[in-house]
Amino acid sequence: xxxxxxxxxxxxxxxxxxxxxxxxxxxxxxxxxxxxxxxxxxxxxxxxxxxxxxxxxxxxxxxxxxxxxxxxxxxxxxxxxxxxxxxxxxxxxxxxxxxxxxxxxxxxxxxxxxxxxxxxxxxxxxxxxxxxxxxxxxxxxxxxxxxxxxxxxxxxxxxxxxxxxxxxxxxxxxxxxxxxxxxxxxxxxxxxxxxxxxxxxxxxxxxxxxxxxxxxxxxxxxxxxxxxxxxxxxxxxxxxxxxxxxxxxxxxxxxxxxxxxxxxxxxxxxxxxxxxxxxxxxxxxxxxxxxxxxxxxxxxxxxxxxxxxxxxxxxxxxxxxxxxxxxxxxxxxxxxxxxxxxxxxxxxxxxxxxxxxxxxxxxxxxxxxxxxxxxxxxxxxxxxxxxxxxxxxxxxxxxxxxxxxxxxxxxxxxxxxxxxxxxxxxxxxxxxxxxxxxxxxxxxxxxxxxxxxxxxxxxxxxxxxxxxxxxxxxxxxxxxxxxxxxxxxxxxxxxxxxxxxxxxxxxxxxxxxxxxxxxxxxxxxxxxxxxxxxxxxxxxxxxxxxxxxxxxxxxxxxxxxxxxxxxxxxxxxxxxxxxxxxxxxxxxxxxxxxxxxxxxxxxxxxxxxxxxxxxxxxxxxxxxxxxxxxxxxxxxxxxxxxxxxxxxxxxxxxxxxxxxxxxxxxxxxxxxxxxxxxxxxxxxxxxxxxxxxxxxxxxxxxxxxxxxxxxxxxxxxxxxxxxxxxxxxxxxxxxxxxxxxxxxxxxxxxxxxxxxxxxxxxxxxxxxxxxxxxxxxxxxxxxxxxxx
DNA sequence: AGCACGCCGACT
DNA sequence: GTCGGCGTGCTC
Numbered sequence: 001x002x003x004x005x006x007x008x009x010x011x012x013x014x015x016x017x018x019x020x021x022x023x024x025x026x027x028x029x030x031x032x033x034x035x036x037x038x039x040x041x042x043x044x045x046x047x048x049x050x051x052x053x054x055x056x057x058x059x060x061x062x063x064x065x066x067x068x069x070x071x072x073x074x075x076x077x078x079x080x081x082x083x084x085x086x087x088x089x090x091x092x093x094x095x096x097x098x099x100x101x102x103x104x105x106x107x108x109x110x111x112x113x114x115x116x117x118x119x120x121x122x123x124x125x126x127x128x129x130x131x132x133x134x135x136x137x138x139x140x141x142x143x144x145x146x147x148x149x150x151x152x153x154x155x156x157x158x159x160x161x162x163x164x165x166x167x168x169x170x171x172x173x174x175x176x177x178x179x180x181x182x183x184x185x186x187x188x189x190x191x192x193x194x195x196x197x198x199x200x201x202x203x204x205x206x207x208x209x210x211x212x213x214x215x216x217x218x219x220x221x222x223x224x225x226x227x228x229x230x231x232x233x234x235x236x237x238x239x240x241x242x243x244x245x246x247x248x249x250x251x252x253x254x255x256x257x258x259x260x261x262x263x264x265x266x267x268x269x270x271x272x273x274x275x276x277x278x279x280x281x282x283x284x285x286x287x288x289x290x291x292x293x294x295x296x297x298x299x300x301x302x303x304x305x306x307x308x309x310x311x312x313x314x315x316x317x318x319x320x321x322x323x324x325x326x327x328x329x330x331x332x333x334x335x336x337x338x339x340x341x342x343x344x345x346x347x348x349x350x351x352x353x354x355x356x357x358x359x360x361x362x363x364x365x366x367x368x369x370x371x372x373x374x375x376x377x378x379x380x381x382x383x384x385x386x387x388x389x390x391x392x393x394x395x396x397x398x399x400x401x402x403x404x405x406x407x408x409x410x411x412x413x414x415x416x417x418x419x420x421x422x423x424x425x426x427x428x429x430x431x432x433x434x435x436x437x438x439x440x441x442x443x444x445x446x447x448x449x450x451x452x453x454x455x456x457x458x459x460x461x462x463x464x465x466x467x468x469x470x471x472x473x474x475x476x477x478x479x480x481x482x483x484x485x486x487x488x489x490x491x492x493x494x495x496x497x498x499x500x501x502x503x504x505x506x507x508x509x510x511x512x513x514x515x516x517x518x519x520x521x522x523x524x525x526x527x528x529x530x531x532x533x534x535x536x537x538x539x540x541x542x543x544x545x546x547x548x549x550x551x552x553x554x555x556x557x558x559x560x561x562x563x564x565x566x567x568x569x570x571x572x573x574x575x576x577x578x579x580x581x582x583x584x585x586x587x588x589x590x591x592x593x594x595x596x597x598x599x600x601x602x603x604x605x606x607x608x609x610x611x612x613x614x615x616x617x618x619x620x621x622x623x624x625x626x627x628x629x630x631x632x633x634x635x636x637x638x639x640x641x642x643x644x645x646x647x648x649x650x651x652x653x654x655x656x657x658x659x660x661x662x663x664x665x666x667x668x669x670x671x672x673x674x675x676x677x678x679x680x681x682x683x684x685x686x687x688x689x690x691x692x693x694x695x696x697x698x699x700x701x702x703x704x705x706x707x708x709x710x711x712x713x714x715x716x717x718x719x720x721x722x723x724x725x726x727x728x729x730x731x732x733x734x735x736x737x738x739x740x741x742x743x744x745x746x747x748x749x750x751x752x753x754x755x756x757x758x759x760x761x762x763x764x765x766x767x768x769x770x771x772x773x774x775x776x777x778x779x780x781x782x783x784x785x786x787x788x
Numbered sequence: 789a790g791c792a793c794g795c796c797g798a799c800t
Numbered sequence: 801g802t803c804g805g806c807g808t809g810c811t812c
Contacts, residue, residue: 004812009789014812038811040791061812773809 002027002066003053004035004046007108011096013049015057019065021135021142027051027066030074030081034067034110034127043110043127045070047099049081067131070112071152075348079403080366086399091390092760092767092780101389102364104340106154113153118144124153163197164336165189165212166222167575171515173220181211183528187517189221190574191524193334197223249286254278258431259287262409263294265429266372271402275378275423276411278433279442279670280641284411285315286437288374289322291409292355296326300371300406301353305393307380308602309334309359310579315376316357323355331358331365360385360393363400370404373397377602378410378419379634381785390781394419413641413672414634417627417683420676421690443612443643443650445668451657458554459546459615464653465558471611472563472592476648479606480551480595481639482615485569486510487550488543491518495538500531506740511543512571513550523742551615552595559593568596601639607646612639617656621663624737625787626688629663633675636667689783692752695759696781697766698736700744705775712747712776718769719749719762726758737787744777756782 005013016035018024027033029048037044057063076084084102088095100108114125130138144150167189175182185208189195201209215221251259258276265272278284292302304319306312309332316330331343347356348366356362360383363373375383375397383393394410401408410419410428422428436442450461459482460468471478488511491500500509502520509518511529519526530539543550548569555565566582573579579599586594587606594600614636621632636654644650656664666675684691699715701708716733723730732749739746753759763780770776 001812006811010811011789012811016812035812038791042790042811044811057812063812771808773807 001053001063002033002048003050003055004033004066005049005094005096005099006035006037006044006046007032007096007100007103008044008110011094011100013095014046015053015055015063016066017063019067019138021138022068023142023146026069026145028074029078030076032070032075032107034070034112036064036067036131041131043067043131045108045110046096047076047081048074049095068114068127070154073349075107075345075366077348077366082403083396083399087389087391087396090395090756091782092763093389098389102361104344105337106341107344109154114141114145115151115153116141116144117149117151163223164194164225165197165200165216166194167220168222169220170572170575175215175220177528179211181208182215184208185211185215186220187515187526190515193574194336249290251286251290252283252435252437254433254435255283255287255437258433259290261429261431262287262291262407266291266294266407267298269405271405271407272429273398273401273408273410273422273427274429274431275415275419276409276431276433277415277420277423277672278411278413278431279436280413280638281436281438281645282413282433283437284376284433285318287431287433288315288376288409288411289318291372291374291407292319293322295371295407296323296353296355298371299353300369300404301356301367303356303358303362303365303367303370303373303397304376305358305360305362305374305383305397306376307359307382308599310583310604311376311602312357312359312362313580319355319357326355328355328357329365331356331362333359333361363393363396370400371406372409373401373406374409374411376411379412379414379416380602381631384785386781386785390779392783392785413670414637415672417630417676417679418690421680438645441644441649442670443640443652445640445652445654445670447617447659447664447668448653448655449657449659450655451659459551459655460554460613461655464613464655467611467651467653468555468593468613469559472559474610476592476610477586477589477606477608478593478611478613479600479609479639479642480555480593480613480615481598481601481635482546482548482551482595483597483619483635484545484547484616485521485549485571485597486519486547487513487553488545489547490544491541492544493533493536493538494540494542496533496536498533498535500533500541504741504743505738507738510547511541513553514571522738548595548597555593555595563593564591565593565595566591568594568600570597570599573599598635598639601635601642604642605645606642608648609643609645610648610650612643612650612652614639614652614654617654617664618658618661621658621661623787626683626686626694627785629661629682630679633663633667633672633679637670637672640667640670687752693754693756693759694783695751695753695756695763696784696787697749697751697763698746698779698781699733699748699776700741700746701776703740703743703745708745708776711770711774715766715769715778716749718766719751722762722765723751726753726761728753728758728762730762 002016003013004016029051031048033046033048034043035046084095084098087098116123173186216223262274265274276284295302304315306315319328329343351368356365385391397408423430448461468478490508491511500518502509502525504525505520505522507522509520512519516529517526518529548567552565552567566586568582583604621628640652643652662678699712712733719730729752730749733747736746736748751759767778
């Protein structure tokens with residue numbers, strides 16, 4: 001009998017009998033199969049996780065027969081299934097949930113068809129048809145299958161690919177305000193990016209069909225197959241590093257030392273982890289590439305991962321230049337399902353070594369013999385996925401190199417405190433690079449105390465505005481970091497003082513002037529502005545605070561009239577390739593000022609930038625998160641790294657209301673070692689990771705469910721009682737930092753322990769205390785990266 | 789997630 | 801009497 005993990009709900013692993021219509025040898029571990037489920041005989045896709053499953057099935061359950069394989073050769077290798085099992089155990093979810101979370105959509109569907117070629121004209125049979133056949137008929141198809149006269153058609157969404165809806169114009173859009181349907185479609189596409197027509201109709205209702213056609217006619221939306229090459233954001237390569245990649249490099253002395261050390265680890269036939277600690281601009285990429293060359297020469301595959309698509313693109317073009325004849329696979333979460341499926345399939349079949357470049361999701365690509373995994377900017381929190389399938393890319397990467405005796409190389413200028421601690425404990429080896437590779441020098445950093453500034457003064461101090469203006473007048477460029485997108489984060493009603501809030505999340509709605517809407521940054525809810533005040537029915541609001549959009553507007557007033565300003569945030573980069581275009585335009589000096597959120601601090605290279613301004617340095621410092629200081633330090637050092645990359649010296653100006661904070665003394669000199677020494681002592685004293693294992697258990701229930709609070713209290717009792725027994729400190733329950741999100745009330749418990757097992761035991765007990773199918777949802781976040 | 793089952797209220 | 805509301809529970 002076969003044990004099969006379902007790839008869609010209920011995600012269980014169920015036993016199925018091998019049917020008479022196919023030979024038992026047709027079923028293999030790691031293979032995708034189609035199985036019937038439930039009384040209605042619905043069909044599901046699953047992965048065979050065991051072929052001679054002898055696990056006891058509950059008494060009285062009659063086994064169903066597995067219907068058909070979705071492929072002849074298994075998609076997944078045994079090691080891959082091993083990784084899935086580990087992840088499932090670690091995060092206390094089923095293997096089906098793991099598989100469902102990491103396979104591209106097309107590989108999870110049961111809607112495949114068979115093409116039968118028995119002599120005459122070929123006929124096509126769906127899985128549903130097959131399920132409805134008589135036993136004899138199915139056996140006949142089985143015999144043809146065994147004789148290779150049946151092929152699998154899985155082109156279900158090729159049709160969808162032909163009708164992709166792409167937004168062509170940024171807001172504000174020139175449509176009548178009364179055309180609600182059209183605005184709905186535009187807003188939706190703006191939020192979700194490119195979507196197939198079918199999905200759009202599914203998600204917004206088929207009533208929008210006419211509106212969509214109008215938009216297409218008027219040229220606001222394009223309906224058709226995707227245009228151009230494989231990666232739209234990679235089309236233009238002008239923002240890449242100024243290094244001249246070619247047939248191998250001459251390494252600088254520091255790079256050579258680091259390379260030699262890592263190369264020795266690579267040739268050592270045991271799994272190893274290492275950290276490349278190199279300041280911003282020290283040329284880490286060169287070291288990665290030379291190591292990749294070593295691994296390839298040994299016949300091993302290489303994975304290079306970056307925290308974000310734009311950075312992954314840069315890595316990709318660097319790899320293609322360094323290894324022009326080597327096959328290189330690029331993969332990220334923003335690619336279309338078809339594209340991702342294609343890459344996944346190619347790699348699953350592949351046996352010869354290759355290079356894989358991408359973002360964290362690329363980590364789950366099947367790959368032949370992995371010799372090296374590089375995680376660039378390893379401190380970046382995007383390497384942890386905390387929605388849906390929860391995983392920390394660093395851990396998965398570690399597991400993967402463990403399996404293949406490879407090397408995991410983490411690179412950063414500001415390493416994760418946990419990683420650096422592992423280096424100190426000699427669990428991870430380290431290479432250090434403290435010189436900038438080019439002519440650039442580290443910038444001079446100064447703090448600007450804005451404690452006494454009034455709200456009406458705007459967000460930039462006079463001194464700051466002056467420096468921005470002077471820099472622009474000198475013909476140099478400025479980047480301004482403000483971690484708040486939109487126009488104004490709070491809208492006060494002028495008549496009654498009420499603040500406009502999201503009805504699902506209870507957080508303030510952010511005003512976006514360009515779109516004339518109030519938007520919730522947590523759930524995406526949006527209403528058109530002006531909106532009637534829910535308290536006094538007034539229509540007049542006072543925007544409070546300042547986001548990137550307003551900062552951009554204010555800057556226009558204080559700068560010379562012909563100054564061009566660009567804005568880089570989630571709103572201006574929704575459309576594919578847009579981010580790259582903005583970065584390229586800025587790198588080509590088409591604008592003098594770039595305003596943006598943290599996404600602009602990440603590893604981009606602008607030689608003519610001589611001033612970096614951090615508009616609100618404290619933002620984030622006071623978050624209820626033990627890593628707030630680490631996060632702020634990393635962000636600011638990375639942002640500082642944007643200035644002075646060319647020949648001219650750079651300056652960094654940080655505005656703060658709390659100049660006494662210990663973080664600042666180290667940011668000024670980009671002194672990571674100093675910061676680390678201070679931070680690790682604080683963590684030791686206060687018992688925070690890496691000195692304890694920390695986990696967050698989250699509970700949520702619908703706002704209108706009155707039994708919710710009772711259950712939360714019961715769970716606290718369960719947790720407390722078990723915590724005493726297993727030596728786990730239980731803090732909570734406390735309302736989550738966002739007490740209401742997407743219409744659900746949220747609570748959380750913080751758990752501290754010396755080992756993960758006790759924490760899992762507690763979570764297991766809490767989960768069992770809640771009846772199955774309850775409205776209360778529980779989730780476990782191991783080593784959370786954000787406490788929200 | 790679906791889909792059946794089942795236990796109450798409004799209707800022919 | 802019966803139709804149908806959706807709350808609860810199961811899927812090898």
